[in-house]
Amino acid sequence: MNQQAPNQTLLPSQRALFDIPEDVAYLNSAYMGPMPKLAVAAGEAGMRAKRQPWKIAPVDFFTESEAVRALFAQLVNATADDIALVPSVSYGMAVAANILPLHAGQTVITLAEQFPSNVYPWIELAKKSGAHFITIPRPSDDDWTARVLERIDASTGIVALPHCHWTDGGLLDLVAIGAACRKVGAALCIDATQSMGVMPFDVAAIQPDFLVAGGYKWLLGPYTYGYLYVASRWQNGMPIEQNWIARKDSENFAGLVDYKSDYQPGARRFDVGERSNFALTPAAKASLEYLLGLGTARIYATLKTRNDAIGERARAELGLDTVRADRRAGHYLGLRFGDAVPADLPGKLAAQQVFVSVRGKAMRVTPHVYNTEADIERLFAVLKAAL
Structure with missing residues (x-):
């Protein structure tokens, strides 16, 4: 599972395109990504259109949302017909849980400390179906892929995973896991919120049954705007709501x-x-266009190079540990402080305008294309003073 950065020219900092003051080191895209100025402007224009609703024509309920659908499809190597527009991961996984068959005695597999939106639906479905809900413990060697592959067998009904673990970036080889699922007839449901837009993803290679991604983190879009990929074999399933725009000739x-x-x-x-939200849809469209223009592979190479350097420096200068590079998503870094991150550390960092987050036993350092070398220097200066 070697995650070498693609052979790409690294991106220069995109700071000028974001409203981030120079004295702020925002290293927290895993929490919430700031929207680019152009996306904010698009959203504001969409909101202003509602001031004069007589200028909003029926066709406007379709044009922007269809454009967004097609843009997201490009990110995952799908077609627009494969994509639904949803408000959240929980909504998308509710769709999946409503459609996928699960029988008594089968198993549902998730990871320890996995994000709840891709856990709760499967707990409830397992209860209702008489299936067994399995949580794979955190592996001491951070090899999530090996542990998942060991648990997939003829009794497996559903495997619900992220692309990388939200606490520390631990990576899963979804191509290998997808192949193992198909071998036993299990469904694969992926929450790609913590990787989509900055890490290459190919549904043709992975072949998930369902994929959901919230748009407000790495995709730099608005809150309550996300995307659901549905494999063609499930596209005749029953939706969880019945709305007018989803019907033929709407x-x-x-x-x-x-x-x-x-x-x-x-x-x-x-x-x-x-789904045609006239404020959120233009903002989401602008952010997707921006990221596609930069290129996912180039973004990933840039972030991986930066995070590898941060990880090596944190180990050498501060004695901190991380998931080893070949088992970590390159855009994601979780610094480990032994048993727990010092409780007062995030507050000390924030007081100095350095913003990170703590999840589980890791302090997430998750830069994006807007960060600079000055941000990294500020991070280390404040860490050294605080520890």
Whole structure:
């Protein structure tokens, strides 16, 4: 599972395109990504349009949301028909749990300390189905992939995983896991919120059944705007809500009184109601266009190079540990302080305008394209003073 940075020219800092003061070292994209100025402007323009709703035509309920659908499809090597627009990971996983078969005696596999939105739906489905819910303990060697592959067998019904662990960036080889799932007929459901947009992802190689990504972190989009990939074999499933725009011929507003049993093509039937949000959709579109313009492979190479250097320096200068580089997503870094991160450390950092977050036993240092070398120097200066 060698995560070498792709052979890409590294990106210069994009700081000028974000509203981040020079004296702020924001190293916390795993918590919430700041929207680029251009996305904020697009969202504000969309909000202003609502001041004069007579200028919003029926076609406007479709154009921007369809554009966003197609842009996200590019990120994962899918088609627009494979993508639904959802407000959250929990919504997308609820769709998956509503569709996927699970039988008494089968198992559902998740990871210890996995983000709850990809855990709770499967706990409830396992209870309802008489299935066994399995949580894989954190491996001492950080090899999540090996532990998952050991647990997948003929009894496995669903494997629900992230691309990388949200506490420290521990990486999973989803290509290998996807192949193991297909071998035993298990479904693979992925929460890619902590990697989407900055780490290459190919649904053709991984072949997940469902993939969900919240858009407000690494995708630099607005809150309550996310994306659901649905494999073609599940696209005739029952959605968890019945809204007008998901039905066939919903473009014809005058004909909405002629109720249809058929849906819009592909995964559109799983769209959340009021998916055409005139403030959020333009902002999400602008951020996706921006990231696609930079190129995921180039973003990943840039962030991996930076994080590898931070990790090596933290080990040499502060004696801190991390997940070893070949078992960690390159864009993600969790600094380990032994048994626990000092309770007052995040507050001390924030008081000096250095922003990180603590999850589990790791302090997440998660830069993005807007960070500079000055941010990293500020991080180490404050850490050395605080420890």
